[in-house]
Amino acid sequence: MSQSEQQNRRILLASRPHGEPTADNFRLETTDIPQPATGQVLLRTVYLSLDPYMRGRMSDAPSYAPPVEIGQVMVGGTVSRVVTSQHPDFKPGDWVLGYDGWQDYALSDGNGLHNLGAQQTQPSRLLGVLGMPGFTAYMGLLDIGRPQPGETLVVAAASGAVGSVVGQVARLKGCRVVGVAGGAEKCRYVVEELGFDACVDHRAADFAEQLAAACPQGIDIYYENVGGAVFDAVMPLLNARARIPVCGIIAHYNATGLPDGPDRLPMLQGLILRKRIRMQGFIIFDDYGSEYGDFLQQMGEWVGQGKIKFREDMVDGLENAPQALIGLLQGKNFGKLVIRVADE
Amino acid sequence: MSQSEQQNRRILLASRPHGEPTADNFRLETTDIPQPATGQVLLRTVYLSLDPYMRGRMSDAPSYAPPVEIGQVMVGGTVSRVVTSQHPDFKPGDWVLGYDGWQDYALSDGNGLHNLGAQQTQPSRLLGVLGMPGFTAYMGLLDIGRPQPGETLVVAAASGAVGSVVGQVARLKGCRVVGVAGGAEKCRYVVEELGFDACVDHRAADFAEQLAAACPQGIDIYYENVGGAVFDAVMPLLNARARIPVCGIIAHYNATGLPDGPDRLPMLQGLILRKRIRMQGFIIFDDYGSEYGDFLQQMGEWVGQGKIKFREDMVDGLENAPQALIGLLQGKNFGKLVIRVADE
Numbered sequence: 270m271s272q273s274e275q276q277n278r279r280i281l282l283a284s285r286p287h288g289e290p291t292a293d294n295f296r297l298e299t300t301d302i303p304q305p306a307t308g309q310v311l312l313r314t315v316y317l318s319l320d321p322y323m324r325g326r327m328s329d330a331p332s333y334a335p336p337v338e339i340g341q342v343m344v345g346g347t348v349s350r351v352v353t354s355q356h357p358d359f360k361p362g363d364w365v366l367g368y369d370g371w372q373d374y375a376l377s378d379g380n381g382l383h384n385l386g387a388q389q390t391q392p393s394r395l396l397g398v399l400g401m402p403g404f405t406a407y408m409g410l411l412d413i414g415r416p417q418p419g420e421t422l423v424v425a426a427a428s429g430a431v432g433s434v435v436g437q438v439a440r441l442k443g444c445r446v447v448g449v450a451g452g453a454e455k456c457r458y459v460v461e462e463l464g465f466d467a468c469v470d471h472r473a474a475d476f477a478e479q480l481a482a483a484c485p486q487g488i489d490i491y492y493e494n495v496g497g498a499v500f501d502a503v504m505p506l507l508n509a510r511a512r513i514p515v516c517g518i519i520a521h522y523n524a525t526g527l528p529d530g531p532d533r534l535p536m537l538q539g540l541i542l543r544k545r546i547r548m549q550g551f552i553i554f555d556d557y558g559s560e561y562g563d564f565l566q567q568m569g570e571w572v573g574q575g576k577i578k579f580r581e582d583m584v585d586g587l588e589n590a591p592q593a594l595i596g597l598l599q600g601k602n603f604g605k606l607v608i609r610v611a612d613e
Numbered sequence: 614m615s616q617s618e619q620q621n622r623r624i625l626l627a628s629r630p631h632g633e634p635t636a637d638n639f640r641l642e643t644t645d646i647p648q649p650a651t652g653q654v655l656l657r658t659v660y661l662s663l664d665p666y667m668r669g670r671m672s673d674a675p676s677y678a679p680p681v682e683i684g685q686v687m688v689g690g691t692v693s694r695v696v697t698s699q700h701p702d703f704k705p706g707d708w709v710l711g712y713d714g715w716q717d718y719a720l721s722d723g724n725g726l727h728n729l730g731a732q733q734t735q736p737s738r739l740l741g742v743l744g745m746p747g748f749t750a751y752m753g754l755l756d757i758g759r760p761q762p763g764e765t766l767v768v769a770a771a772s773g774a775v776g777s778v779v780g781q782v783a784r785l786k787g788c789r790v791v792g793v794a795g796g797a798e799k800c801r802y803v804v805e806e807l808g809f810d811a812c813v814d815h816r817a818a819d820f821a822e823q824l825a826a827a828c829p830q831g832i833d834i835y836y837e838n839v840g841g842a843v844f845d846a847v848m849p850l851l852n853a854r855a856r857i858p859v860c861g862i863i864a865h866y867n868a869t870g871l872p873d874g875p876d877r878l879p880m881l882q883g884l885i886l887r888k889r890i891r892m893q894g895f896i897i898f899d900d901y902g903s904e905y906g907d908f909l910q911q912m913g914e915w916v917g918q919g920k921i922k923f924r925e926d927m928v929d930g931l932e933n934a935p936q937a938l939i940g941l942l943q944g945k946n947f948g949k950l951v952i953r954v955a956d957e
Contacts, residue, residue, distance in 0.1 A: 331887070332887055333888070493882070500882070510900075518883060526875070527874070527875035527876055528875060528879065530876050531871035531873060531876065534881050536878070537881055537882075538865070541859050541892055541893070541894040542894040543675070543676055544894065545894040547893040
């Protein structure tokens with residue numbers, strides 16, 4: 270079943286996952302296409318972004334954003350086209366960047382919607398390298414990580430939407446850049462295509478030793494987007510005055526409880542103290558929203574010049590979004606995961 | 614036995630403690646008073662500072678500074694007077710601020726020695742409110758904590774050398790200031806004498822509830838100098854974008870291993886992420902040494918105006934230093950702990 274002009278498909282949160290999400294946690298339903306009132310636009314989703322933070326929205330544990338309620342449409346960033354408009358700022362055919370979630374059609378009053386105009390080349394990039402993930406990579410690295418020439422940076426999920434940009438920008442700033450990725454193919458891509466100095470496979474039995482060998486001068490910046498075993502291997506390698514921007518801890522998103530002891534919380538406190546580490550979380554649009562325009566100009570330039578490369582993992586069909594998100598949380602994607610909901 | 618003009622008493626590290634230090638870990642020995650060579654000065658210790666970091670120096674676990682070796686003189690900041698000088702910058706009778714450790718007499722080539730001149734009023738303040746502890750409080754609070762008017766700050770060991778200054782400076786910056794201290798007498802002092810808005814006794818059975826009640830707007834800055842149960846109670850109260858300067862974790866200094874599980878390390882990472890917390894360690898003279906002059910001027914002014922109050926816990930006699938340090942690690946001191954090694 271693909272997008273139609275008669276009906277609206279929506280994927281709802283059917284139940285909250287316990288541990289890894291399963292297909293049962295989602296429900297596809299079909300409704301009528303809504304009609305825009307005065308001041309509204311009707312949008313047709315073309316691309317839907319899938320990102321790790323969505324796992325958090327499926328739970329009702331305390332977080333920085335409210336959870337999706339049971340029976341609500343799953344949230345997500347979208348690139349859409351205007352179908353009909355009762356809003357003066359939008360015309361039929363305009364591309365828009367919004368946050369319309371897992372559905373074919375959505376109404377908007379224009380609030381939070383960015384009009385990209387009628388002409389767009391590769392608009393899905395606005396969900397990746399030029400969008401939230403690229404912006405997250407860029408600001409976390411530059412504002413918290415503060416890379417200096419000659420320093421060593423480590424980033425995991427290095428072939429992914431955030432990690433790939435973190436590493437390439439750090440290279441542009443003169444750092445030695447070591448990626449961590451799952452499997453030989455991703456590692457090869459990270460080094461040969463993205464130009465990282467090294468990439469270590471976290472599935473290797475001697476991963477910690479390989480990471481240490483790849484960081485002979487220690488680690489000055491660890492861009493944290495996974496947590497878990499990668500952070501465990503990173504900790505002993507951190508140099509004095511290391512910086513750790515905390516963007517995500519995907520390794521823990523499916524956890525149903527804390528790991529067994531001992532309790533290493535005081536160990537981390539002690540490490541932060543002794544090594545004078547700066548560890549800082551951030552939420553990209555809340556903390557840096559006003560910088561997005563500058564980012565877009567700089568990153569657009571770098572992408573145009575071929576200095577920053579990106580890879581999309583494009584999955585066709587809204588109905589495949591649940592399985593794709595489940596796979597994302599297992600590291601099965603290779604590049605920025607985007608659902609092509611319909612043809613442009 | 615008190616300081617003499619014939620012999621030098623020195624307290625050495627006799628053995629490394631396992632857990633809490635005991636008197637057996639120290640040894641008092643008596644030697645000849647050394648004679649200064651050309652370019653050297655002979656110093657007579659008047660005040661010796663005792664500080665929590667000394668526990669770290671007694672261990673050979675990795676730290677930011679090398680450990681004291683077995684048989685070496687215990688390290689420590691000192692205020693001394695020049696006895697004889699073969700150095701052009703020092704005259705007999707000059708007061709000097711140095712790092713000469715637990716002994717009556719020391720030689721110096723002038724390196725790292727600050728000449729305070731022949732006239733000094735209350736020179737022991739240079740080991741406390743105007744010295745390393747006050748400077749640690751001031752820079753950690755202002756540079757990492759970044760207090761804003763109306764924010765809530767929490768600091769433990771609130772009657773101590775660091776905590777008392779943290780809270781008073783935060784009050785001057787317009788914060789609501791909540792102290793944590795051990796026992797009713799210290800809490801009373803912190804509120805009535807130092808002017809904190811509230812002080813909670815960490816020995817109370819309902820300590821966590823009392824802390825929450827004292828912070829109705831949550832916590833924006835937690836100046837970390839103890840760790841342990843205080844940090845546990847602080848974590849749920851932290852506001853978005855809270856800052857945590859990490860100055861020490863005295864609750865863990867005597868630990869012989871990590872606490873039992875579960876492993877809360879991922880919980881702390883998740884908290885830093887969700888709440889966008891900045892947690893940062895620092896080592897005062899390494900990170901901020903160049904700011905000491907400015908600090909001294911500002912703090913001297915505040916102390917002179919009575920805006921910053923301080924309290925010294927003065928213990929007479931070098932021979933009492935081991936027991937005093939053991940007590941410091943148990944929270945038995947009340948104010949900045951200083952050994953009066955000899956009369957001025």
